[in-house]
Amino acid sequence: MILKRAILSPDEIVKLTINFYRRNYIEGLFLSSGIIKSADYTMELMIAIAKNLDWKKNLMAISI
Numbered sequence: 001m002i003l004k005r006a007i008l009s010p011d012e013i014v015k016l017t018i019n020f021y022r023r024n025y026i027e028g029l030f031l032s033s034g035i036i037k038s039a040d041y042t043m044e045l046m047i048a049i050a051k052n053l054d055w056k057k058n059l060m061a062i063s064i
């Protein structure tokens with residue numbers, strides 16, 4: 001039996017994280033991953049998530 005891996009895009013992870021945070025479902029995000037295509041590709045995705053979350057966090061702080 002072959003199982004397909006579920007992969008969320010960086011934007012999907014950021015949206016989910018922010019929505020869960022606003023609803024007080026979570027207090028933070030532990031970002032971890034298996035290797036998708038290559039180690040470099042996976043790291044690029046993880047950095048994109050971290051940068052996007054940091055940018056949105058700063059936006060939310062300004063709007064409060």
